Amino acid sequence: RCCTPHPCTVLLPLLGPAHSVLRLYLCSHPLLMLLRRAVLSVALCCVAICGGFVNGFDLYSGPLARSMALSPTFTSLCASASVAGTFFLLPAGTLYDKYGPVKLAIGASSVAASSFIGLSFVPDSTGPGARVLILLLLLLVSFGSGAAFCAAFSAALSIATADAANDERKSSKYLPAVVSGSMGLSVMFCSSVIALVESTAGDQCDAAQANYSGDSVCWRAVVRTLGFMLLGIQVPGALAMLAYRRRDYAQLQSTDTLPPVERPLLPDPTDRPQLLRRTTDRRMTLRDVSSYVASDPAFFVLCWAYMAAIGSPIWFLTSASSILDDFLRGEDSPWLKLILPVWSGCNAAGNIVIGGALAALKVRFGVRYQAVLAVTSLLLAGDFVLLAVLRAHDAAFSSLIVFLLLLTGTCFGVFVLLFPTVISEVYGDRNFGKFYGFVQIAATVGGTVFPVIGSRFHSAEHGYLYMYIFCSVCLAIGGAGMWWRVKR
Template sequence: MFDRAKQILIAGFCINLCIGILFTWSVFKKALVVNLGWSNAEASLPYTVAIITFSVTLLLAGILQDKFGPKRVLIAGTICSGLGLIASGYITSPTQLIFTFGILAGGGIGFSYACLSPAAMKWFHPSKRGLVNGLIAAGFGLAGVYLAPLLTSLIASYGINYSFNILGIALLCIATPLAFTITNPPANYVPVASTNKEEKKAVVAQAEMRWTDMLKTTQFYSIWIMYLCASSTGLMIIGNITSIAATQANMTDAAHLVVILALFNTSGRVFAGMLCDKIGGLKTLTLSFVLSIANMILFPHYTTHAGLILGMAVAGLCYGTLPAVFPSLAAGFYGLKNYGTNYGVVYTAWGVSGFIGPVIAAAAVDSTGTYELAYFYSATIMGVALVFSVLTKNPAAKTATNTQPEKNESLKVNATA
């Protein structure tokens, strides 16, 4: 069964490598503006709609996979993503691309992404939950590293329309067959326990919760606010990399900064997942938030190439912490039985942050001509997140004092989340 667990993990990682195309939209955007003569607003709107659709469908997919299992939902998601990309190659107007990429492909990505972590976590012992989440999420972040140069080459050779077609066909041929391999473990499956004494202490008794019960806990609102604040800061940097480089360091070509951020974003997901298993999710978030606040305070002083590399690396590392730790928090606080739905509700914070981050940056630049005010606002909201990370307590701690795990093994969850 452990070999089967590793197969699920590898397949999930590879599927995320295929569907992580949202990180490469800047390449498409540039081609739409330069090659097709679209305005920046027209070229940005499909991406904005895709983020919204991604967030909404992730919640819907979480509900469906809790009920029907991950395989069918995941297959539908990869097919929808591939067809959406292929259809994007035949568009003739911004409105059409909003539908084909923003809604069809964006929805398919949400359906696919929602199924991978829940399925993988059920195959592994709770003491490995952070690492599993980190590795699965790393595939999504790593996609930008190879897709950005690949798409640049494809667009230069075949044009943007054929590039959409090629990407869609490749996704269908690679991700869809892998989707058939993703399943939940058998009902009587018990993950292999760790031999590490500290990791064994990570397991305590806690009842599974539905989303309606989750909303009655104060911890949910703490998690939601922390996710909102941290994501807003990360997306503010990610969405303005090239503009920040041009404004602060007079860099006209900052494409390599995108790759650097993507690499550290990926590394952050794996490292944070491992750290989460060792010291707990809340402590991991606290360390990440402190580092992010320091980075935002220092960002106005990154006026050289080396300084911007450092700033982008730290920003990527901190942002990468989020998709590794927050799924573990949701699973550890509220169980795995209804995890798809529960995490879908938590993930709405990321969808809202997609508005806040760009608004912070736009307001700062429009009013002052620089990003310094955006850094100040980001440091402030990260301070709010830091307070919540320190004050939030794991509900498992209280539950464990009133529960006898030896009488109900099915109630075990990861307290280190």
């Protein structure tokens, strides 16, 4: 009698000896619920840490470009494609609202893993067919990775929000930061996998690195290994998310059966506070959300800020080696290999350390996340201004430059954590997937356009001076807009 209904219970008779064990696991006894919560937390982190593998494209883009004779512009386009789907989450958000995080995570992680493995079998050819296939598979990888992370992070947000509303398990307020930080560690994890592949490939890998006209075994082995890592870590993590039961964490239980908001949303569409309340206590269709978004200027401000906040670090992430080489002027440095793993660690620190501290400050002092986002955007704008000044004066490579470059990773971690949290707070959990999907369209534009613009600037001036200025202007506008939202 301690067990509550669960979709998996229909499969219990088919499991044989595992019947009793799984039945106990699904039981609602407090100790077993605590065990289920621990398993769920680990599963969310497993899904998240593999969700960022696609961000490691810069680690193997050089061998891929040389072996397939890709132009710098097309390589930048591939880099944009590798992250574009990660942020274009409107379809994933709609699926999340309809089917929940478990089904979305299982399906998305399977798509990402199979696409990664398929990428390793692209034929060696310089024709347009092979290039289109590479672009398509990178898009599928990024779509799958982004949707899987959306499922994991949204589940973590739901747990933290519901527990805060019920004044239970106050430690769960750190769960979104931990899950987001796990994705921040993905590039570091990815670089470790690549180093392992290169060490085990031995002479074949060295020969491929020396002669890119031959068999490109190195990057193929890397991509194939990443695909099997997804199968071995992310897919089981998604399956372990069966411990998540959405109704346990849904807020406003009494409104679960309410119909969608009737159109028009309000007789007076200018009554923003009442309209905002309607978005948080009822389920809305995609058409309802579209109508709301189109009539809310503050939402467009949020989208611009998110576009600049995501596009600038993504440009750095996809061009890190070239950016660092621009300051080194052809000199050798250990930072050429260390920059991305260390940047990934700074990203995780921005998620976990700063995110956890902000969660505690919010509970204790009522810190507003939108104000934090405004300050962080302005801070990153100043960071790019300093980089532009150093580049304009041909400053020698120093620890200051390394610090400024790594600061982009820390700010990126704060952005990835707080923007979804703000959306959840402002627009509610019931329609989080749809609103988050619309905001992620802006991130898709930023993650796609900024690397291409950076490549154009680099080709025109043989440097990134104007790109630093461009990023700083976009971030300054976004930070000012977020501050306006706070005052509004």
